Amino acid sequence: MLAPWRLYQLLGIVALAVLAWLAAWLTAPRLSDWLRSREGWRKWQLRLGLMVGRRLRLIFFAIFAWATVAVMRELTWPSRSQLIALAAVVSTAWLVISFLVRVISNPFLRRIVTWGAWVWVTLYFLKLLDPTSHFLESVAISFGEFRLSALTVIKALAITGLMIGGARFLSRTVTGRLANNSDISPSMRVLTAKLLQVVLFTLAVIIGLKAVGFDLTGLAVFSGAVGVGIGFGLQKVVSNLVSGVIILLDKSVKPGDVISIGDTFGWIEELGARYVSVVTRDGKEYLIPNEDLVTGQVVNWSHTNNFVRLDLKFGTSYDDDPHEVSKIAINAAMTVKRVMAQRTPVCWITGFGDSSVDYVLRFWITDSEGGLTNVRGQVFLALWDAFKKHGISIPFPQREVRLLNDAIAVADGNSVTSRPEFVTGD
Structure with missing residues (x-):
């Protein structure tokens, strides 16, 4: 040198x-x-x-x-x-x-x-x-x-790392191919991808350890004993893993479904091994454990099909013809783009209230993932405009306060005040 x-x-x-x-x-x-x-x-x-x-x-x-x-x-x-x-x-x-x-x-x-x-x-x-x-x-x-x-x-770290890298690359490639295959249901795509990942990564670790001469016989006995102890401490985790497999097999929910669970309403973004990712309309992402979906009550708005029926309740004056009100309400709902035209909305009288004739307007939509509150608001606005145009009035409760016995005074300290009496009426 x-x-x-x-x-x-x-x-x-x-x-x-x-x-x-x-x-x-x-x-x-x-x-x-x-x-x-x-x-x-x-x-x-x-x-x-x-x-x-x-x-x-x-x-x-x-x-x-x-x-x-x-x-x-x-x-x-x-x-x-x-x-x-x-x-x-x-x-x-x-x-x-x-x-x-x-x-x-x-x-x-x-x-x-x-x-x-x-x-x-x-x-x-x-x-x-x-x-x-x-x-x-x-x-x-x-x-x-x-x-x-x-x-x-x-050597063990190097070979195992290379094997895991190869397994990850192969898993991503196969998952991408499955995602583009429309003949396989979304649930089966996710299940196949998860099983493939487990098999590939397990083989990668085993082959990597065997390649450098590790004897896995003793490791199998030791891992079995450790697994029993860990199983008791990770019951919830194991329950969520098993529930995830059940969800994928029974196809109760799948990516893209619109669900309601408790106060959470949104669409399923991803099915994980331990949780389900649900994205709401305001952009929040909830990670709901799989066990809650299996054991709890879940509303799946798009399980069998995408049809969702919505009900709107309203009332009109007794002076308005209920036949005309029903026709106007149906036509108003049909003007909203998200309302299905194939399933014509219906409007029925549900009762005679204290101040109004009560109605329910029922219509169908097919895109619940687009939100429910906004389409209800659009239909309410269409009803408002239609009722204004045809002179249909929407009554509301009114109260009157009448002052009686003006001559009676009640002493209150140094001041003198009149005592009002309240009378309610329409």
């Missing part, structure tokens, strides 16, 4: 790193502005552009290093560019790894796999892999016949 040409190459590597940093510093703002001006690009194209922007220094260093190696090998002996070529190979391997690990969506796991892969390729190209492996193998702890070395732990 102290030979003159090796020292020159080390200085050249440092100079190339500085040059790459300057090039990235000058290029990054222009690349960012260019990406922001791209319209109509797909998400994966924009993500690829962002990944390139974050790794500009490594990209420029690899390009400059390979260019330097190509020029030096044309002008001098290959040994005089050996270290720069090694830096070019390592930087290129780092760059390839940083792009490949993007298939791992979990940031923490992706970071571990990235650094582990970088260390491995660096040791491999520096021909330090065998000495490092022997050293890590010597660092170990023993429990009877069981010996656990640092190398075994690192």
